[in-house]
Amino acid sequence: MDHKTNTTLLFSLLFSITYLITIATSKDLCNQNDKNTLLKIKKSLNNPYHLASWHPETDCCSWYCLECGDATVNHRVISLTIFAGQISGQIPPEVGDLPYLQNLMFHRITNITGQIPSTITKLKYLRSLRLSWLNLTGPVPDFLSQLMNLEYLSLAFNQLSGSIPSSLALLPKLSYIDVSRNKLTGTIPESFGSFPAEVPHLIFSHNQLSGSIPKSLGNLDFNRIDFSRNKLTGDASMLFGANKTTFSIDLSRNMFQFDLSRVVLHESLGVLDLNHNGITGSIPVQWTEYSLQILNVSYNRLCGPIPTGGSLQRFDSYTYFHNKCLCGAPLDSSCK
Template identity: 80%
Template sequence: MDHKTNATLLFSLLFFVTHLTNALSKDLCNQNDKNTLLKIKKSLNNPRYLASWDPESDCCAWNYLECGDTTANRRVISLTMISAQISGQIPPEVGDLPYLQKLVFRKITNLTGQIPHSIAKLKYLRFFRLSWTNVTGPVPEFLSQLINLVYLNLSFNELSGSIPSSLSLLPNLSYLDLSRNKLTGTIPESFGSFPGEVPDLFLSHNQLSGSIPKSLGNLDFNRIDLSRNKFVGDASMLFGANKTTFCIDLSRNMFQFDLYRAEIPNTFGILDLNHNGITGSIPVQWTETPLQIFNVSYNRLCGRIPTGGKLQTFDSYAYFHNKCLCGAPLDRCK
């Protein structure tokens, strides 16, 4: 066999392998998923951000998504759009990616409209983040149908209305952030009885009001942030010496309770109570906690600031504008 024949055979083999590889790579992407993704691209007016979404290529190689092995072979399991130059509403076709586990739309200021009901079809969804957009409308009741949801972050949007009590039915939820919206009403009573682990709860920078359900005192929150709302009444039920709480932020509300009755565990790292109507004195036991951030300013506290521990490592701004607190770092008690 001469060199020319060898070269011809080698070329034919390379041609065959190349086309076989291309054929196999195209098969990596499920055709239904690919069609859905192209509809999503069209719904968003074919932005340059999605230029890699070429119908002639394997969709599992496209930017901003991930394929994974499922019971139905290779399917799209993650769709993540961050800081995208896109305009319009969340395409309802997102709900037609049945094996989606992660969905993120973040820092897209021209994303508007409401959260589409079709998202309720994503029965495998575990991680849903919609933040820093101009999406409006309510926090949808149908989110409670996403029973595999572990992480739900709807912060920094224009959402309004009340918090659905049905969110407390989510059995796997460990993180819930509804902060920096325009939510009104109260914290649902049902939030005192999450069926699984107690989620980190962030509700700050809204227009929520009323008192905190007493049932929240039954929960051992790791982190809870209710700051910058219009809450009133007693919040002492959130404290407890036997809890494992790390962070409580109740700042800039209208809470009124006796701080001396509030016991905190030795796991505490962040406590911010500034700008409320809290009375009483700072318990001596608080010197035993490893506080990193601490602020009780602008309240109605009295008495001597206990010495020892971390309490003197904070400057006067953490204590000033109280009724009659004294001792370092404030003026000496008379």
């Protein structure tokens, strides 16, 4: 056997070994049922370029916008996050056929229309649901209360209408609710004063909610509340208290009426925005003891001097102006 033949045989052997190694190391980890479902989702979204990596001949665990779990869940798809792409259509009902999904996100895709599909209720392991900056219509569905492992819910920046379902308060692990920037009406559910475990952040701003805040909310210690830019009325003072460790409260641009003189804050409060309401009374002297980072009480019916000392003079006049008879620095009007 000559040298040329030996070289050819050696090359062939090396090629075969390399090919076998490639085959062995490129084993498709993706579950076939998950892959089939994902390809249906891609087709339902009109095969967008954004999902070009979703090719049937490749391992779906390597596809863009996806994450597979480890061997303990047999590498099933646990996260689907589609965002900021040139995609149109509706949220495919097939998303409910990814049974191990923990995180589902459609975000900043304004050509996604229609309603939230009920098939989502099949996702028993779902922990985070973010359907935001889309163009969804219809209600905030009551069936979301079936997602018993849900911790994070954001439906912000859509065209959702109707009321906020009271059944969301039944979710035992929910720690964040954001339904801001929609067209929601009705009242804040009374049931939101009795969450079973952790008290969630409540972000309801930029809607058309009306009525008064349920007194039951006064029993809870929230971290963040944003009810701004609605049509809420009545007393909101129950949200405050020396025993509340709330960091941020935004009640601005509503029609609340209560006496600010009686409001006691906790030292943990860093953000307080009450502008554009009908709040009366005066700013308590005790507020000089707090280290507020953001404060706005403008456009109310407050009277009396702005207490001196502490951080209250650190804010400019825009924090205090357009009140009935508030006076003292940093306002130009002096107290008589």
